Amino acid sequence: xxxxxxxxxxKYILLLLTAILFLSNRGFRALIKNYxxxxxxxxxxxxxxxxxxxxxxxxxxxxxxxxxxRTARKDLGMKRPDEIxxxxxxxSEKDN
Numbered sequence: 001x002x003x004x005x006x007x008x009x010x011k012y013i014l015l016l017l018t019a020i021l022f023l024s025n026r027g028f029r030a031l032i033k034n035y036x037x038x039x040x041x042x043x044x045x046x047x048x049x050x051x052x053x054x055x056x057x058x059x060x061x062x063x064x065x066x067x068x069x070r071t072a073r074k075d076l077g078m079k080r081p082d083e084i085x086x087x088x089x090x091x092s093e094k095d096n
Contacts, residue, residue: 022028061067072078079085
């Protein structure tokens with residue numbers, strides 16, 4: 001019975017010493033730090049790839065003639081030479 005207690009204590013002591021050895025080693029800590037940085041950068045890269053795809057789709061949509069025409073009319077107030085522009089005043093609160 002006493003032998004089992006000593007084996008268990010020895011097992012925990014060896015485990016503790018191994019942990020201390022690894023954690024006190026500067027190279028091991030640097031390895032862990034570099035691995036965490038690698039994972040962070042990989043996640044950032046994936047996010048940037050998705051953003052790039054989204055921007056490419058947006059750029060293709062912007063280059064379409066319908067989008068250019070809609071933007072010119074809405075934002076710049078442009079119209080075609082043969083078009084007539086109608087403007088209506090919005091109803092006021094008194095009209096309701």
